[in-house]
Amino acid sequence: LSGNESYFSRTTTPQPSTLTPTEQPVTIQNEEISLAFDANGLVSTLTEKATNVTHTFRQEFFYYLGVMNGSQPSGAYVFRPTGQPIPIEKAQLEVVKGPLVEEVRQTFSSWVAQIVRLRKNAKHIEFDWIVGPIPKEEANPITKEVVTRYITDIKNQDVFFTDSNGRQMMRRQKNYNPNFKYIDTEPVSGNYYPVTNRVFLKDDNKQLTILTDRSQGATSLDGGLELMLHRRCFADDHWGVEEALDEPGDGSGLVVRGTHYVLFGDTKTAASIHRPLAVEIFHHPQLTFASVKNATTYSQLYTMEFSSMTRSLPDFAHLMTLERWHRKSLLLRLEHIFQNQEDAENSKPQKLDLEDIFSQFRIVRMTELMLAGNRNITNFTRDRPSRYKGDFQITLKPQEIRTFKLDVEWL
Structure with missing residues (x-):
């Protein structure tokens, strides 16, 4: 199965999109969604344009401090935080608005940044995040495990759903397992589940769905979802690796980049959007570029558009x-x-x-x-x-x- 489309691009009279640094509340929008950011540079509300209803919608970054000593520290196979996560609270913003895309570029620190993007006519929001290198103290470094949270006004009653290898959705319930008596010894990691490509929560009216571009761990909060993005551990967890999860990369630590595709809307129609979108994300086209001197000659020599399907x-x-x-x-x-x-x-x-x-x-x-x-x-x-x-x-x-x-x- 194959297909291709070729386009010629040339420099014309510049029509740049506006890039505006700001510390004031801002809004970006397309034909479907309007997103508002507060004075701290964080997403604060989402408005569905079809109904003109505004909902609480927050997205924030946090990091857990991991257990470093004792018989079971946090490491390659074990996620064991010491307590509640520490918020990364404020972002500097740059706003870009053009005819096809509106986006907000958030810089939280030297090791956390993000672009929140709305494409023309899209029903989803793109959160294009970059995390790392996670800081390492010179003396007695402390394990840090970075997560993102999406918080809404959905009343999900501690129930959420994760996919089984990208296909069937599995019902999950916080602090509960249908197969054995649940003992709450690890209140955070005990509620984490693997996510291959999507996780959602819902009530009778609304559903929040997050599509990922890779396998991640996720859990649910009251009205929200939490996904693990990056980890840097400085103790071996004693499960066979025999070294800490401290990958140096270029010497400073690894940088991780990924995208979450977020849908918020009617529960009854959510699947009709997130199911095809997941396939589209998985089969995203591969982009290639070439320098061409003469567009007419190139188009005569090569097929400019082809599809193996009618x-x-x-x-x-x-x-x-x-x-x-x-x-x-x-x-x-x-x-x-x-x-x-x-x-x-x-x-x-x-x-x-x-x-x-x-x-x-x-x-x-x-x-x-x-x-x-x-x-x-x-x-x-x-x-x-x-x-x-x-x-x-x-x-x-x-x-x-x-x-x-x-x-x-x-x-």
């Missing part, structure tokens, strides 16, 4: 694999990305017609295989045909992945 797939469908096996056969794997009872329209079995959907070939025959693609599915099931000829319409159930061998004629 039309877009519907929102529920994700093309996971399109792999060439032999000269006239390919492996196709499709996924229904929605979960049961998640969305009124998309959380249903959906039909998908594969005929004429690909631009480079025509399907002659289609054979369904097991998920691994190494055996015919009729060897194990009797409730569905394995071979399709002439009619290439399939049905995908919520969260289902189906695998096919395609015999094709190249166009």
Whole structure:
């Protein structure tokens, strides 16, 4: 599966966006969202333009001090803070406003900075954060573990949801486990869960969803979410590494950069936005650049725009694999990305017609295989045909992945 678009860029009359340093409260907005920042330079409120309702919405950085001694210090495998985190309270701001993007650039310290960005027509907010190198004291250095918190007015009753490997959402409850009697010996780390690409909390009306660009740890607060960003530990946790989690990088410590994509809106429609957005983030296009002397000559020599598909797939469908096996056969794997009872329209079995959907070939025959693609599915099931000829319409159930061998004629 592939596609590309090429664009020519040239210097014209400069029309710079305004870059304004400020210590006053500011606002950025697009067609969907308005974000306000307070006098300390922190996000304070979010306004949904469709309803003109303003909500409490705060985002802040904190760092925990880790346990350094005793039988179980904080380290590579163990997160064990000494108590409540220390806030990083004030940011210097620069505001950039242009026709496609409005953003606020926050500088909290020499080792914490962030860009809060609203793109034109986007329903999500980008928090592009940079943390590090975490300071190390010359004598008796102290473990520091940096987190970010997103606080809203949602009444989530200590319940939140994390993804299972980017697919099914798992219900989590603070200070509770359904499989054993929970003993609150580690009130912070005992409530942390792995997040592969998203975490959310909700009530009957509103939902806060955070999509990550990498696996992270997360927990819930009253009306908010906390995600771990960076750690620098100065004691071994005695679980096999036999060294402290103190990676020097260039000698000063590691710098970590990442992005959180934050959605806030109606609970009933949240999945219809965050499910396709997660796929879009995972398959973000790779950018390449080249110096070109003559645009006309280049466009005559090279294909400026190409797609291996004739039309877009519907929102529920994700093309996971399109792999060439032999000269006239390919492996196709499709996924229904929605979960049961998640969305009124998309959380249903959906039909998908594969005929004429690909631009480079025509399907002659289609054979369904097991998920691994190494055996015919009729060897194990009797409730569905394995071979399709002439009619290439399939049905995908919520969260289902189906695998096919395609015999094709190249166009």
